[in-house]
Amino acid sequence: MPQEPFRIPDLTSRPFRLTTTRTMGAAPGVLYLAWTEHIDQWFAAPGSVRMTAEQAEPFFFETEYAPEPDGPVTRHPHYGRFLRLERDRLVELTWVTGAGGTEGAETVVTVELAPEGDGSVLTLTHAGFVDEESCDRTADAWPLVLDQLDLRTAPAG
Template identity: 30%
Template sequence: MPNELMIDRVIAAPRDAVWRAWTEHLDEWFCPAPWRVAESEVEWRAGGIFRTVMEGPAGERVDEGAGVILEIVPGERIVFTDALTPDWRPRGPFMVATIELADAGEGTRYTATCRHWTEEACAQHEAMGFHAGWGAAADQLERVAQRIAAQ
C-alpha cells in the first residue's frame, strides 16, 4: 500500500508471551538500545492514552505527545495513532500503527504496520530509520517474550 512501512517476522516465542511483552513490559523493549523508554503512560483499551518518552544515551529526550489507542483485540491486535490526543482533539497526524499477532508454529507472526497520511511523512519515517529501529525493537521484544515464556 502507498505510504506504508512494515516489519513482518516470526518471533520465537508463543503469542501469549508476545502479547504480555507488549502490554505489560513495553518500557523494556519499545525503543532500540541504547535508547530507552524514560516514561510511559498507556491505557490498554480503545480510547486509552498511548504515550512514551524516549531518552537517548546523551540524555536527549523525544516526547511527541500522547496519542490514542484505537482498537484492542486481546492477544491479536493493537492499533494506535498520534493523529488524536487522548481528549479526541485532532493534531498534525504522522501515522496509524497496527500491531498484529498470529500463531506461527511454536512462534508468533509479528506484523507491525505504520500507515502515513502523506508520502512525505512516510519517507521521513523511513529516513529516520524505521526498518532498523523497529527491527531492533522487535528483536528486543522477542527477548522479553522469550523470558516471559520461560517463567
C-alpha cells in the same frame, strides 16, 4: 451531553506506509501484553509510561537513546491512543513522535499476532507518514525495535 464518536485518523493525504513481518520466540499472548501493559520492559524508558489499554484511551511514553557510548542521552516522546484491541491477536494505535520519527503526524501502527509453533508471527504495519523519507527512516528502525522485543520476551532456553 452526548459523547463524541470515536474517530479513526484519516490517512488519505499521507499514503506512505511500511510493513514488516517477523517470527518471534514468544507466544501471541506474551507479545500482546508487551505492547499493552509492559512496554517499559522492552521499549519505553522505565517510569515514563502512562497507558491504559482500552479503545480510545490515550498513552504517553518516552524512549531514550545515546548515539555514542557514554554520550548524552536523548529523550523521544511518543504519544497516541488505542484504536483496536483484540486480545492476543491485534493491537492498533495511533503513534505520534517528533523530528526524526513521524514528524508530528498522527500515524497508525497495527500489530497483528498469529501463533507459530511455540512462538508467533508478528506483522507490523505503520501507515500515514508525511513523506517517503520519514517512512524509510522508520522502516530502518522497526527491525531493531522488534529485535529488542524478541530479546526481552522470548522464553529462556
